[in-house]
Amino acid sequence: MRPLTAHIDLDALRHNYRQACRYAPDARAMAVLKANAYGHGSLECARALRDLAPAMAVACLKEGQALRDTGIACPIVLLEGFFEADELDEIITGGYWSVLHTHWQVEALLDRLERWPHHHVTVLVKCDSGMHRLGFAPEEVSAICRRLRSHPGVEQTLLMTHFATADTPDSALLASQLDTINTLRRELDLPGCFANSPATLSVPAARHDWVRPGVMLYGVNPLAPEQMLHGEIDRALKPVMTLESRIIAIRELAAGEPIGYGARHVTGRPTRVGVVACGYGDGYDRHAREGTPVLVQGQRAMIAGRVSMDMLTVDITGIPDADIGSRVTLWGRDASGAMLDVSEVASWCNTIAYTLLTGILPRVPRRYHYNDAPDDSSDTDALS
Ligand SMILES: Cc1ncc(COP(=O)(O)O)c(C=O)c1O
Structure with a gap:
C-alpha cells in the first residue's frame, strides 16, 4: 500500500x-x-x-x-x-x-x-x-x-x-x-x-x-495571529486531520547537486535527501516553497526542491536515524505528539489552511479514529 x-x-x-x-x-x-x-x-x-x-x-x-x-x-x-x-x-x-x-x-x-x-x-x-x-x-x-x-x-x-x-x-x-x-x-x-x-x-x-x-x-x-485571543484559541482547538506518509527512498548528494524538477534546489553542502510519497496529485500544494516544514519521525525538516505529482523531497541531513520507512507528517499531530500546524504549512505555500484541507484529493485514503463515539465503531477506513 x-x-x-x-x-x-x-x-x-x-x-x-x-x-x-x-x-x-x-x-x-x-x-x-x-x-x-x-x-x-x-x-x-x-x-x-x-x-x-x-x-x-x-x-x-x-x-x-x-x-x-x-x-x-x-x-x-x-x-x-x-x-x-x-x-x-x-x-x-x-x-x-x-x-x-x-x-x-x-x-x-x-x-x-x-x-x-x-x-x-x-x-x-x-x-x-x-x-x-x-x-x-x-x-x-x-x-x-x-x-x-x-x-x-x-x-x-x-x-x-x-x-x-x-x-x-x-x-x-x-x-x-x-x-x-x-x-x-x-x-x-x-x-x-x-x-x-x-x-x-x-x-x-x-x-x-x-x-x-x-x-x-x-x-x-481562524483568528489573525496578532489578535489577542489567538493564543487562547490555539490551545482550545485540536487538529483533526493529520496527513502522514513515509520516506520511500534516500539520496546521498554531494554539494552542488540539483534536486527535482527545474533543479530549483541545488545542494549547498553534502545533503541527505528523503523522498516522500506525497505530491500535488494528492492535493499537497505545489507552491510549497524551499524550507516548507514537515516532521520526520516527529522532528522538523524542510522541503528541498519542487513538489512533484506523487513525491516530494526533504532535507534530512540533520536527522541521521531517518531511513526508508520513516514516518513523515505533512501536517497535524505526529504519533510522538509533535505538532505541525496546517496554517504554518499554508503560509509557506502562500495560501490558507482552508485550501490545503479541502484540496486533499479522493486518491488519499482517510482513516477515521473515534473513541468518544455516540454509537458506531471506532477506527474505520474510507476512500472519500
Ligand atoms: C455562508 C458561510 N457561513 C459559514 C461559513 C463557515 O466559515 P468558517 O469556515 O470561516 O467558519 C462559510 C464558509 O465559507 C460560509 O460561506
Whole structure:
C-alpha cells in the first residue's frame, strides 16, 4: 500500500464543536460540513456530530442529500440556496433549510409552496451587510421577510449575513456590517444567524440565535495571529486531520547537486535527501516553497526542491536515524505528539489552511479514529 494517509480524529472534531458551543453559549451551532467537511469526509464527520449538532450546513442540495442518505435527520442548511426551482420539491419535503439570497428564489419558493399545502419550511434570508457577495441589500430585507412571514407555508424565517473580516475584530468593515445587521434584526425581531468561526470565537455582537462554525471544527485557528485571543484559541482547538506518509527512498548528494524538477534546489553542502510519497496529485500544494516544514519521525525538516505529482523531497541531513520507512507528517499531530500546524504549512505555500484541507484529493485514503463515539465503531477506513 502506498503509505500516504489522512488520519481524521473524530474525537478532536467533537471537542472543537464543543468549543464553539462554549464560546457562544446562548446560540445553537450549525456544523458547517460543506466541501466534504473541508476535505475531512462529510459523512463520517456528520455521523460523529449527529448527537451534538442541532443542524448542519452544506453548500447545496447534492451535498445535503449525501448526508440524508447516511441517516442524518436534523435540519440541513443549504448555504447557497437552490440553483433551479426543480430542487424545491425536495427542499420543501426533505427538511432542508434554504438560504434565500435573490428575488427569483423567493418567488420560486412561494410559488412552489402552493403545491405542498401541508408542508412548512424554514428559510434564511441573507442580507448583504457589506461583504458584497450574496444577499439582498439591507433596504430590501424588511419587505422580503414580511412577505415570507405572512405566508402560511413558511414556519420560520431567520435573518442571515456573512462577514468579510471577522478574523480581525477591530476592522471598520466588521463594525459597519454588525451595525447594519443588528439594526435590522432589532427592527424585524427575527432570529439571527451571522457568525462564522472567527466571529463565533471573538465577536460577541455577532452571536445570536445561531452560529455557523466551519474551519474551527477542523482545528484551524481562524483568528489573525496578532489578535489577542489567538493564543487562547490555539490551545482550545485540536487538529483533526493529520496527513502522514513515509520516506520511500534516500539520496546521498554531494554539494552542488540539483534536486527535482527545474533543479530549483541545488545542494549547498553534502545533503541527505528523503523522498516522500506525497505530491500535488494528492492535493499537497505545489507552491510549497524551499524550507516548507514537515516532521520526520516527529522532528522538523524542510522541503528541498519542487513538489512533484506523487513525491516530494526533504532535507534530512540533520536527522541521521531517518531511513526508508520513516514516518513523515505533512501536517497535524505526529504519533510522538509533535505538532505541525496546517496554517504554518499554508503560509509557506502562500495560501490558507482552508485550501490545503479541502484540496486533499479522493486518491488519499482517510482513516477515521473515534473513541468518544455516540454509537458506531471506532477506527474505520474510507476512500472519500
Ligand atoms: C455562508 C458561510 N457561513 C459559514 C461559513 C463557515 O466559515 P468558517 O469556515 O470561516 O467558519 C462559510 C464558509 O465559507 C460560509 O460561506
